[in-house]
Amino acid sequence: MILQQDISYLKGVGPERAKLLQKELQIRTVGDLLWTLPSRHIDRNKVHKISDLSAMASTDNLFGDGRDERSGIFVQLYGQIINFTDEGKSRKHPMKAVFTDGTGYVELVWFRGFKFITRTYKVNTPYLLLGRLSVFNGRYSFSHPELEVVKDGHIETHLGLQPHYALPESLQKRGITSRVYSGLVKNALKLLEQRPPIEVLPQYIVGQMHYMSKAEAFAAAHFPRSGTEYLHGLERLKFEEFFFLQLNTLQEAAARNQQRNGFRFPYVGQLFNDFYTHHLPFDLTEAQKRCLRQIRTDLGSGIQMNRLLQGDVGSGKTIVALFTLLLALDNGYQTCIMAPTEILAEQHYATFCHLLKALPIRVALLTGNVKGAQRQDILAGVQSGEIHILVGTHALIEPRVVFRNLGLAIIDEQHRFGVKQRALLWKKNIRPPHILVMTATPIPRTLAMTLYGDLDVSVIDELPPGRKPIETLHYSFEQEREATSLISGQLSIGRQVYVVYPLIEHSEKMDLSNAQEGYKVFADTFPDYRVELLHGRMTGQNKDAVVQKFVNREVDILVSTTVIEVGVNVPNATVMVIMEAQRFGLSQLHQLRGRVGRGGDKSFCLLISQDDLSADAEQRLLTMCRTTDGFEIAEEDLQLRGPGNVQGTQQSGIHIPLRVASIMADTPILEKSRNAVKALLDKDPLLSLPEHRATYQELIRTREKHPDFSAIS
Numbered sequence: 001m002i003l004q005q006d007i008s009y010l011k012g013v014g015p016e017r018a019k020l021l022q023k024e025l026q027i028r029t030v031g032d033l034l035w036t037l038p039s040r041h042i043d044r045n046k047v048h049k050i051s052d053l054s055a056m057a058s059t060d061n062l063f064g065d066g067r068d069e070r071s072g073i074f075v076q077l078y079g080q081i082i083n084f085t086d087e088g089k090s091r092k093h094p095m096k097a098v099f100t101d102g103t104g105y106v107e108l109v110w111f112r113g114f115k116f117i118t119r120t121y122k123v124n125t126p127y128l129l130l131g132r133l134s135v136f137n138g139r140y141s142f143s144h145p146e147l148e149v150v151k152d153g154h155i156e157t158h159l160g161l162q163p164h165y166a167l168p169e170s171l172q173k174r175g176i177t178s179r180v181y182s183g184l185v186k187n188a189l190k191l192l193e194q195r196p197p198i199e200v201l202p203q204y205i206v207g208q209m210h211y212m213s214k215a216e217a218f219a220a221a222h223f224p225r226s227g228t229e230y231l232h233g234l235e236r237l238k239f240e241e242f243f244f245l246q247l248n249t250l251q252e253a254a255a256r257n258q259q260r261n262g263f264r265f266p267y268v269g270q271l272f273n274d275f276y277t278h279h280l281p282f283d284l285t286e287a288q289k290r291c292l293r294q295i296r297t298d299l300g301s302g303i304q305m306n307r308l309l310q311g312d313v314g315s316g317k318t319i320v321a322l323f324t325l326l327l328a329l330d331n332g333y334q335t336c337i338m339a340p341t342e343i344l345a346e347q348h349y350a351t352f353c354h355l356l357k358a359l360p361i362r363v364a365l366l367t368g369n370v371k372g373a374q375r376q377d378i379l380a381g382v383q384s385g386e387i388h389i390l391v392g393t394h395a396l397i398e399p400r401v402v403f404r405n406l407g408l409a410i411i412d413e414q415h416r417f418g419v420k421q422r423a424l425l426w427k428k429n430i431r432p433p434h435i436l437v438m439t440a441t442p443i444p445r446t447l448a449m450t451l452y453g454d455l456d457v458s459v460i461d462e463l464p465p466g467r468k469p470i471e472t473l474h475y476s477f478e479q480e481r482e483a484t485s486l487i488s489g490q491l492s493i494g495r496q497v498y499v500v501y502p503l504i505e506h507s508e509k510m511d512l513s514n515a516q517e518g519y520k521v522f523a524d525t526f527p528d529y530r531v532e533l534l535h536g537r538m539t540g541q542n543k544d545a546v547v548q549k550f551v552n553r554e555v556d557i558l559v560s561t562t563v564i565e566v567g568v569n570v571p572n573a574t575v576m577v578i579m580e581a582q583r584f585g586l587s588q589l590h591q592l593r594g595r596v597g598r599g600g601d602k603s604f605c606l607l608i609s610q611d612d613l614s615a616d617a618e619q620r621l622l623t624m625c626r627t628t629d630g631f632e633i634a635e636e637d638l639q640l641r642g643p644g645n646v647q648g649t650q651q652s653g654i655h656i657p658l659r660v661a662s663i664m665a666d667t668p669i670l671e672k673s674r675n676a677v678k679a680l681l682d683k684d685p686l687l688s689l690p691e692h693r694a695t696y697q698e699l700i701r702t703r704e705k706h707p708d709f710s711a712i713s
């Protein structure tokens with residue numbers, strides 16, 4: 001296919017330029033070239049008169065510093081060079097000329113390329129000039145304008161919208177300017193006219209959507225004749241990008257639903273009912289009930305469940321997980337739950353043992369700390385089926401852990417794990433077990449739609465009743481005293497305090513010494529209380545010991561680096577102090593804050609930072625003070641950092657392969673294309689119909705090109 005053709009064979013490219021394009025813009029094929037769209041278009045429909053310039057020049061942005069290529073006003077003039085007034089010698093002594101259209105005079109200035117200019121531009125020749133208007137020494141002036149010879153009467157053919165490509169300077173310096181680039185695009189478009197069609201969307205979808213052909217869309221996006229045509233072509237291309245992104249994830253799910261049966265858990269049995277009626281320590285929230293109903297429907301359907309349970313920190317995911325486990329047990333299957341850290345695994349283990357103590361259920365804990373005979377016992381119990389619920393860290397997925405009949409696996413804090421680990425859990429039984437993954441990192445809906453094509457999503461969007469909202473306050477270092485008095489107030493009524501120091505990139509040492517200093521300061525400031533230090537360089541055992549002391553209330557103030565981020569549940573801790581809060585990202589701040597406010601007491605989050613903050617940092621801290629709603633924070637994070645950086649995508653190291661469309665700005669197109677993909681898959685989940693041949697081939701190419709992307713879901 002023409003779009004896959006090596007760029008070096010395109011007219012005007014050659015090996016040298018091909019290398020440059022590949023290196024700077026990852027452009028390898030004709031398709032890559034065409035998918036790199038202009039950053040803007042310059043309206044060349046209007047030709048100005050020099051006498052009108054003073055009216056335009058009054059605009060403020062004319063006097064911008066001129067470094068930003070986008071600022072300033074581009075104008076087009078039609079006239080002639082009268083004479084060259086300065087011979088160019090150097091940057092300090094630029095070449096100058098006077099240009100007129102009969103209504104006034106402007107100055108043209110060149111700082112380099114003098115020979116070329118002398119050779120190319122002639123006096124008394126009609127030129128169409130395009131340049132950014134500036135004022136220099138009180139005169140209108142254009143530096144390095146574009147000049148094209150246009151004979152009288154032929155001006156019409158030169159007007160229209162001209163593409164401008166934002167190319168890195170390294171390319172421009174070596175001759176690939178925006179103008180040269182647009183020439184290459186023209187050559188590529190000519191090829192498309194001659195060769196067979198390049199359509200990869202099913203023809204009937206193009207028809208239904210009233211889209212132009214793909215070749216026309218490329219032409220419209222690069223060289224539109226009008227703004228409407230441009231937008232129309234652009235939408236067609238964005239739609240196609242979203243289409244394959246989603247087809248990629250949704251098709252796997254569709255194929256799986258067709259082919260892969262799951263265990264069917266038809267019963268709600270003794271254990272579930274007994275626990276619900278006699279041992280549940282509180283009423284479930286409506287949101288918890290709704291999520292549980294969705295899970296029950298999945299488990300009864302006979303199709304393997306693949307569900308994401310999203311719920312803010314403290315929203316009560318654990319109890320939903322527990323009920324899900326009980327459903328599996330009632331139907332005669334074993335279960336496991338995997339947590340990202342030993343501390344968390346131990347906490348789940350303790351919670352389950354406590355809640356289930358009256359029921360005939362055997363729970364076991366398997367982490368790296370469990371060794372020797374004890375480990376052998378557990379492995380044997382898992383293999384024989386005596387152990388019903390296995391709680392652990394990624395030790396669970398080791399090959400030596402063999403279940404008798406694993407029917408359900410739960411992964412807590414899923415964003416901490418890679419997809420590979422999830423896949424390994426699948427293989428723990430001949431038929432893949434049902435999978436429930438849980439996360440407290442809310443993913444904005446739009447992003448979830450693209451990323452988790454094959455995961456169904458349940459959301460616990462309600463906190464258990466009686467929670468007092470966490471009050472978040474921002475203090476500068478100078479206001480330390482106020483922070484200190486708040487902390488000592490809480491300590492005096494028996495509450496506990498977390499203090500967190502940031503990880504300083506590239507300097508583990510500094511990071512540590514920071515927390516160590518902090519530890520000393522807190523120990524000095526609060527001599528009557530027990531202060532302990534926790535940091536990443538301690539061994540797992542030492543870390544656990546310190547955390548355990550905090551859990552047991554043997555420590556009042558826990559000073560730490562960010563190691564405590566995930567999951568510890570200490571309801572008596574009511575103050576979270578985050579030092580140098582400006583260094584943390586929004587979702588991390590939110591996670592940290594979630595460590596407090598877990599009991600019935602009012603809690604506080606103190607954000608301590610220096611005084612002068614970047615606009616972004618200021619915005620983050622303001623957001624934290626304004627809201628505790630995880631979804632709102634996730635949306636804000638997406639706005640501030642863009643989809644490539646929000647947590648969840650970042651940690652899985654995934655790059656969303658979009659060149660034209662934007663998940664944030666193009667949500668309506670995203671939805672349209674998702675609907676189209678779904679309709680297609682309902683009809684033909686394996687893409688085997690003849691009308692889907694080209695679409696199928698493009699899907700295969702997409703998967704080859706972005707293996708990591710298809711792997712996430």
Ligand code: ADP
Pocket residue numbers: 282283284285288311312313314315316317318319440464465569598
């Ligand atoms: P997370 O979603 O962050 O994992 P947890 O499951 O740890 O949250 O729950 C946080 C706390 O809320 C726990 O102490 C739990 O017992 C309590 N909890 C959960 N659901 C409810 C409820 N419906 N009513 C009251 N308390 C609840």
Ligand code: MG
Pocket residue numbers: 317318412567
């Ligand atoms: Mg949890």
